Amino acid sequence: MLAMIPIRDGVVPAGGAETIAECAGRALLAGSSPQADALDGISGDLRLVELGEYAPARWAAALAPLVDDPVVVLPASPDGRDLAPRLARLLGRPLFAGAMLVRPDAVRLVRGGGRGLVDVPVTGAIVATLQPGVRGVDVEPDARRTATVEEAADTTGTVDATVVEVLPPDVATMDLAESARILGGGAGLDAADRFRQLAVVARSLGASMGATRVITDRGWVEHQRQIGTTGVVVDPALYIALGISGAVQHTAGLGTPDHIVSVNTDPHCPMMQMADLAVVADANAVLDELEARVRG
Amino acid sequence: MIVVCWKWVTAGDERWSGVSDADRAALEVGLRLAETSSTSVTVATVGPPAAEHGLREAIAAGAADAIRIEAPDGLASDAVAVALAAVAADASWIVCGDASADRGTGAVPAFLAAELGVAQALGLIGVTPDERTVRATRRLDGGRREILDVTTPAVLSVEGSVARLRRASLRAELTARSAAILQVAGPPATAAHAESHDVQPYRPRARAFAAPAGVALDRVRLLTDVAGGPAPHAELVVLDPPAAAERILAALAEWGYLSP
Amino acid sequence: MAETDYDVVVVGAGPAGACAATVLARAGRSVLLLERGPFAGSKNMYGGVVYPRILDGLHPQWWEEAPIQRWVTRRSTMMLTDDQALTVDYRSGSWGRPPYNGATAFRPDFDHWLAGKAEHDGADLVTSTTVVGLLRHPDGAVAGVRTDRPDGDITARVVIACDGVNSFVAKEAGLYGAVDASHFTLGVKEVVALPKEVIDERFNVRGREGVDIEIVGGTGGVNGGAFLYTNLDTLSVGVVLKLPALAAQQQRPETIIAGIKAHPAIAPLVEGGEVKEYSAHVIPEAGMAMMPKMTGDGILVAGDAAALCLAAGIWLEGVNFAMASGIAAGETSVEALRADDTSEAGLAGYRRRLESTFVLRDHRKLRRAPELVLSDRVQHLYPKLVTNTVEAMFRVDNPTPKPGLRRIVTAERKRLGIRRRDLLRDGLTGWRTFG
Numbered sequence A: 001m002l003a004m005i006p007i008r009d010g011v012v013p014a015g016g017a018e019t020i021a022e023c024a025g026r027a028l029l030a031g032s033s034p035q036a037d038a039l040d041g042i043s044g045d046l047r048l049v050e051l052g053e054y055a056p057a058r059w060a061a062a063l064a065p066l067v068d069d070p071v072v073v074l075p076a077s078p079d080g081r082d083l084a085p086r087l088a089r090l091l092g093r094p095l096f097a098g099a100m101l102v103r104p105d106a107v108r109l110v111r112g113g114g115r116g117l118v119d120v121p122v123t124g125a126i127v128a129t130l131q132p133g134v135r136g137v138d139v140e141p142d143a144r145r146t147a148t149v150e151e152a153a154d155t156t157g158t159v160d161a162t163v164v165e166v167l168p169p170d171v172a173t174m175d176l177a178e179s180a181r182i183l184g185g186g187a188g189l190d191a192a193d194r195f196r197q198l199a200v201v202a203r204s205l206g207a208s209m210g211a212t213r214v215i216t217d218r219g220w221v222e223h224q225r226q227i228g229t230t231g232v233v234v235d236p237a238l239y240i241a242l243g244i245s246g247a248v249q250h251t252a253g254l255g256t257p258d259h260i261v262s263v264n265t266d267p268h269c270p271m272m273q274m275a276d277l278a279v280v281a282d283a284n285a286v287l288d289e290l291e292a293r294v295r296g
Numbered sequence B: 001m002i003v004v005c006w007k008w009v010t011a012g013d014e015r016w017s018g019v020s021d022a023d024r025a026a027l028e029v030g031l032r033l034a035e036t037s038s039t040s041v042t043v044a045t046v047g048p049p050a051a052e053h054g055l056r057e058a059i060a061a062g063a064a065d066a067i068r069i070e071a072p073d074g075l076a077s078d079a080v081a082v083a084l085a086a087v088a089a090d091a092s093w094i095v096c097g098d099a100s101a102d103r104g105t106g107a108v109p110a111f112l113a114a115e116l117g118v119a120q121a122l123g124l125i126g127v128t129p130d131e132r133t134v135r136a137t138r139r140l141d142g143g144r145r146e147i148l149d150v151t152t153p154a155v156l157s158v159e160g161s162v163a164r165l166r167r168a169s170l171r172a173e174l175t176a177r178s179a180a181i182l183q184v185a186g187p188p189a190t191a192a193h194a195e196s197h198d199v200q201p202y203r204p205r206a207r208a209f210a211a212p213a214g215v216a217l218d219r220v221r222l223l224t225d226v227a228g229g230p231a232p233h234a235e236l237v238v239l240d241p242p243a244a245a246e247r248i249l250a251a252l253a254e255w256g257y258l259s260p
Numbered sequence C: 001m002a003e004t005d006y007d008v009v010v011v012g013a014g015p016a017g018a019c020a021a022t023v024l025a026r027a028g029r030s031v032l033l034l035e036r037g038p039f040a041g042s043k044n045m046y047g048g049v050v051y052p053r054i055l056d057g058l059h060p061q062w063w064e065e066a067p068i069q070r071w072v073t074r075r076s077t078m079m080l081t082d083d084q085a086l087t088v089d090y091r092s093g094s095w096g097r098p099p100y101n102g103a104t105a106f107r108p109d110f111d112h113w114l115a116g117k118a119e120h121d122g123a124d125l126v127t128s129t130t131v132v133g134l135l136r137h138p139d140g141a142v143a144g145v146r147t148d149r150p151d152g153d154i155t156a157r158v159v160i161a162c163d164g165v166n167s168f169v170a171k172e173a174g175l176y177g178a179v180d181a182s183h184f185t186l187g188v189k190e191v192v193a194l195p196k197e198v199i200d201e202r203f204n205v206r207g208r209e210g211v212d213i214e215i216v217g218g219t220g221g222v223n224g225g226a227f228l229y230t231n232l233d234t235l236s237v238g239v240v241l242k243l244p245a246l247a248a249q250q251q252r253p254e255t256i257i258a259g260i261k262a263h264p265a266i267a268p269l270v271e272g273g274e275v276k277e278y279s280a281h282v283i284p285e286a287g288m289a290m291m292p293k294m295t296g297d298g299i300l301v302a303g304d305a306a307a308l309c310l311a312a313g314i315w316l317e318g319v320n321f322a323m324a325s326g327i328a329a330g331e332t333s334v335e336a337l338r339a340d341d342t343s344e345a346g347l348a349g350y351r352r353r354l355e356s357t358f359v360l361r362d363h364r365k366l367r368r369a370p371e372l373v374l375s376d377r378v379q380h381l382y383p384k385l386v387t388n389t390v391e392a393m394f395r396v397d398n399p400t401p402k403p404g405l406r407r408i409v410t411a412e413r414k415r416l417g418i419r420r421r422d423l424l425r426d427g428l429t430g431w432r433t434f435g
Ligand SMILES: Cc1cc2nc3c(=O)[nH]c(=O)nc-3n(C[C@H](O)[C@H](O)[C@H](O)COP(=O)(O)OP(=O)(O)OC[C@H]3O[C@@H](n4cnc5c(N)ncnc54)[C@H](O)[C@@H]3O)c2cc1C
Pocket: A113, A185, A186, A187, A188, A189, A211, A212, A213, A214, A215, A226, A227, A228, A229, A230, A231, A232, A242, A243, A244, A245, A246, A247, A248, A249, A250, A253, A263, A264, A265, A266, A269, A281, A282, A283, A284, B099, B104
């Protein structure tokens, strides 16, 4: 199995290390300024390919000839999702997108936004993308790494959009990843004002406030507070989830908390299944009560 | 011509069926692009006859034409894209959702761009149209954003939050019922092109972590938990809000998060 | 008269609206059926038993296709005190065979099916569309409806208001007098999941056979009634509570349902079930007492919108009245359109039609039922009287010889402070009403 990791300005995408681990260390790091140092604590035999500025059609064309394994795995990060179909098509292989597990003889796919799983037997060569955060990876202090630099062949005739710029996340407010306690709110909370309340309660519990993508998309909370595969990956000891269903893209960014509390009206949603203390109640009313208590 | 791709997902009968929020947003973006470049929107779907429900909804909202490419449910994403490419070859913009309501991998738009040999801008959270170009904002990981300039012809895929589909007028809703829908023969269903429907409930993957360095006995202790420590427990309670708040604070105190 | 968009606009695709639209479409009239929910029945809740025999004429053999859960072959009435119960049980084999009697069904299934029939017959059904106003002719006659969609005015010669309890359309047309909260009850229902085999065994039924249990008493001091119905693999458990009493007692409906579910006579039936759904709805309970004017110039009112519903503790019917009045409204409109007179006078046949069917006859007969069934005596004292009496009869406290029934009743009546005169009078009202 070969991991193919798209690199931008030296940055490894979400799920990059997991994908390399899934492929037992065989990896091709390709893109702008790929470097082995970006993978601290991960063992592997890395092939580095410089491709210049991001351009999915051109990158796919350059990478296809470098594939030397029947199983190619990319992380299901934005760039991985961009590249994988093109690569699969150039290689004439089927694509298995959004996998939780990839083996040479079978893949397990996450479907319906994390509600279901599908097992598919694999015969022959494939391309797959691995859902970030579902596997986890060990950081080894004495990781062994080899790195060789390769050249990509010239490509012609590809068409791509022009990258104008890449905006960095706003670092000033990016404290969530370091936080040991997080109080998270989801679509079960019914108004923007709830998140001001949530922040008050969080502060008094010594916690940071987080949210799901539904909430950040509504603009109720700034994007930097979004927990999950396309937001911030966190690893608190305590996670309190108010009105959060626990979609895989959210929980994949949650790390492994020692304690999870979930308040939800639906006792069967994934977040309630994960919780140490699962409370079936209206999250809005519970938030009112918590606020009254921490204030009083 | 602008082509908007809609995937109609059936669960039981039409009551529980529909398209994803992203597909709805795609139609709104398509209609706005059509307004700036004075052209019209054709909505296309690959699927069984029930999918025509969705096409009529799109016509009511403003699509000028509708095409249904006959195909069974569960066709693989690459085969769907090949079928769509056949009707989208002359389009200036092809606008898709970022995720369908069932498969939700966002692979079809990328396959479609590859098939047509045009540029792609996928997973967009902002689309600002100009006449022949679009300035698009794309979501990257870790809170980063990418700004792209895209020129026709190209495939765009948008997230559901980009735009809210306009409400169809009552009269459009009524005339859409008898609007003509072009039917096109699609690919034959072959085993290689079908994705299994045998969906099991989600459960997390077991995480394997290597043994930590150190004495083997420590590892055994850790695994068997002989040293004590909080036993794994899970509790489900139904409580009214005041009791719920008390219970949560009590749990936090018990776990040592609150100073007494 | 100028051309209108439709002959008739029907507001609300519940049972009343669907039947009205079907009748009109079959008569070759153009009819638009407007529904606020994403599909017919999507938001409609009720206890759970329908009596569809009224459809025999409109949809012969309806039982072959209606989406029902179970056929009611057992009907029980239960009187509850805190820890006693007396059940009168009736079982009929013929209720389990065509043409059947009652059935449990889910409204999102039943209403969707019924509205689908109207569509099939040629009615235009448009969902996700709310009527927000009435269009008027200069003389005040109703000329159509305004909806919440862009370009959403639709003209019609007749508007039929089937928009359910507390009808916005009927009020807008000025057909309702002042509305009094004491005429309303609150219905609250839980759907509890249990495996089919467990339900079959606990309720002693097989296949598609089902049970309808109506309960008097046990509603924790709040006047009302309760019900327990079997669906295929769920139970519907609910209470119907008088609004003023509920407010006065400051009790939450869910606490009252929990009380019913914990009663020793009910607990073994519902035990271990998992609550899947919880819903609440207001019901016009007071029958004849609160009916609006049912016709105006260019407008008819049917179903719950006309308060044609019976909710009197053990009596929970409305869907059948809605279907019957919908059919009558449809037929009346067909007649009025043919005679080219859709004024109030032209539509006067509606009231006559209702009088001649069971709809108004039942309401007239049961006129005093809500008051009686929901009165304090029936609610709180009679269940005690009856159950204590029966307990005394069945109690084995040898060697004292068993007292006669008369003595037991008298003793219990006195103990509970019920005056003999009241008992007799209520008995008489009950006899006239239900007998
Ligand atoms: C490629 C991709 C990447 C994604 N990345 C992320 C990501 O990084 N982070 C992220 O969070 N999401 C991400 N998502 C979105 C994710 O799939 C889910 O849609 C999202 O996490 C759901 O958020 P939610 O739990 O707030 O909302 P919902 O799923 O709508 O859940 C709301 C919950 O609240 C409960 N509820 C409702 N009312 C109440 C009440 N009164 N009291 C208590 N509970 C109530 C409901 O039962 C439900 O469980 C991504 C999706 C895709 C396709």
